[in-house]
Amino acid sequence: MYDVIVVGARCAGSPLAMLLARSGLRVVVLDRAAFPRDTVSTHYIQPSGLARLARWGLLDRLTATGCPPVTEALWWFGDTAVRGFAPPDGDIGFALAPRRTVLDALLVDAAREAGAEVRERCTVRSLLRSDDGTVTGVRYQSEGGPPRTLRAPVVVGADGRDSTVARLAGAPAYHARPPLTVVYYTYWRGLPAGRRHRNEVFLEGDKQIGVIPTHDDAYLVQAARPRDFFPTYRSDIERHYLKAVEEAAPSLAAELAGAERVERFRGSAALDNFYRRPYGPGWALVGDAGYHKDPLTGQGISDAWRDAELLAEAILAHRSGTADWDTALAAYERARNAASALLYDFTCEAASFEFDPMTRQLVRVLAEHREEADRFFGVIAGTVPAERFFAPDNLLSLLGRLPGDALAELTGTEGTP
Ligand SMILES: Cc1cc2nc3c(=O)[nH]c(=O)nc-3n(C[C@H](O)[C@H](O)[C@H](O)COP(=O)(O)OP(=O)(O)OC[C@H]3O[C@@H](n4cnc5c(N)ncnc54)[C@H](O)[C@@H]3O)c2cc1C
Numbered sequence: 001m002y003d004v005i006v007v008g009a010r011c012a013g014s015p016l017a018m019l020l021a022r023s024g025l026r027v028v029v030l031d032r033a034a035f036p037r038d039t040v041s042t043h044y045i046q047p048s049g050l051a052r053l054a055r056w057g058l059l060d061r062l063t064a065t066g067c068p069p070v071t072e073a074l075w076w077f078g079d080t081a082v083r084g085f086a087p088p089d090g091d092i093g094f095a096l097a098p099r100r101t102v103l104d105a106l107l108v109d110a111a112r113e114a115g116a117e118v119r120e121r122c123t124v125r126s127l128l129r130s131d132d133g134t135v136t137g138v139r140y141q142s143e144g145g146p147p148r149t150l151r152a153p154v155v156v157g158a159d160g161r162d163s164t165v166a167r168l169a170g171a172p173a174y175h176a177r178p179p180l181t182v183v184y185y186t187y188w189r190g191l192p193a194g195r196r197h198r199n200e201v202f203l204e205g206d207k208q209i210g211v212i213p214t215h216d217d218a219y220l221v222q223a224a225r226p227r228d229f230f231p232t233y234r235s236d237i238e239r240h241y242l243k244a245v246e247e248a249a250p251s252l253a254a255e256l257a258g259a260e261r262v263e264r265f266r267g268s269a270a271l272d273n274f275y276r277r278p279y280g281p282g283w284a285l286v287g288d289a290g291y292h293k294d295p296l297t298g299q300g301i302s303d304a305w306r307d308a309e310l311l312a313e314a315i316l317a318h319r320s321g322t323a324d325w326d327t328a329l330a331a332y333e334r335a336r337n338a339a340s341a342l343l344y345d346f347t348c349e350a351a352s353f354e355f356d357p358m359t360r361q362l363v364r365v366l367a368e369h370r371e372e373a374d375r376f377f378g379v380i381a382g383t384v385p386a387e388r389f390f391a392p393d394n395l396l397s398l399l400g401r402l403p404g405d406a407l408a409e410l411t412g413t414e415g416t417p
Helices: 012-022 048-054 059-063 098-113 164-169 227-235 239-247 248-257 302-319 325-351 357-368 370-381 392-398 404-411
Strands: 006-007 027-030 072-077 080-084 118-121 123-129 133-144 146-152 154-157 173-177 181-189 200-204 206-213 218-226 267-269 273-276 283-285
Touching: 006 012, 012 027, 012 080, 027 098, 027 123, 027 283, 048 059, 048 302, 048 370, 059 098, 072 181, 072 357, 080 357, 080 370, 098 118, 098 302, 123 164, 123 370, 133 154, 133 392, 154 164, 154 404, 164 248, 164 283, 181 227, 181 239, 200 239, 206 239, 218 227, 218 239, 273 325, 325 370, 357 404
Parallel strands: 006 027, 006 154, 027 118, 072 200, 154 283
Antiparallel strands: 072 080, 123 133, 133 146, 173 273, 181 218, 181 267, 200 206, 206 218
16 A cells, blocks of 8 residues: 655654655655654754755744744864854755654644654554564554554664564664764753854863754753763763853853753763665665764754765666666765765764864964855755865865964974075
């Protein structure tokens, strides 16, 4: 009865279901949650992600929820301030940080409107297979109900970093790195109005503090520390969170002292970094299920949307007969990896709190040259190709702008006067 079963209905699952249903496929989505429902995640969406949302016809709906546009980035690397904003993607020259309760419900609605059937409070427990091992469906359970089965030629795991589908399908991981950070965050009201359209990040030693504006005049403030700090952090979250802010961002700490904390703390230390092979006979993975990285650079939501689009194209190519399953899905895996590899490395570098000497010197250039800072933020935002920014000749030309003493420090040679 169905062409595709999608497990998971948030950032990856609902857009995939929407795109497939819009192309005429019969799609069912199962999620153990009922929406709207929050999840442990901060929620900064890059302009490239918003451009994709606009192409899908959903951006106006999101902006209408009253989430303030972010049009300025201010990142502190110790005492060095890098200020700018990503070049626009088409006419999208802003970021947004909507609450996941709002965003995910909007995506679920869009999937339903496109014709996908979304079944909430349904937990997938196992995969059905044919004699040759091809996945042919799922066994699931709705709350308090008996086990049920659903069959389809394609089962997609959009079920997050701890994906049940990936585990049951035996999807191998690669380029894996252990968790590097632990992060806790909460929401504040009463911060200065000057912050309303700014994403501010403080990187100081082994602390990273981030501030983003969201719905209802609130601000999300997060404090990340190295993963080893997790047991200590967890022993008294509020104390260690405030201490990290005080030490890395004293001006922000003073603002929080006069502000109101409006929610409890949430956080995670299970922030593994890995790619998974995203397909096999009858199954595929999308979103965090197939590719997960530390959230420090805010890529996950936008990546999930990019990969939902890529996977939809692959499934449709297979359905239309223009490519066999392995060829279509291998192209999906290659495109996903090519689009994410450089930022994956940069994210792991930032999340290890250890910038190499070249990055530290590059930061000095970015601080002095606003147009280069904009291009750097464009890489994070997905509006400037990472391979162009990180190309050796571009890095050399940036470093050429350093004063002689800094170049000498970097190359270990005497500086020219
Ligand atoms: C602390 C933190 C901060 C983050 N900050 C940002 C940020 O600022 N910007 C950004 O872009 N990204 C951020 N991310 C990453 C972002 O949250 C994820 O990349 C994004 O949610 C991935 O979406 P997804 O749909 O792949 O998975 P998820 O959002 O994890 O959704 C998976 C869904 O699958 C369902 N599910 C799981 N198992 C089953 C099952 N067996 N049966 C049925 N349903 C199931 C779950 O209920 C869930 O609804 C952050 C993540 C964390 C942890």
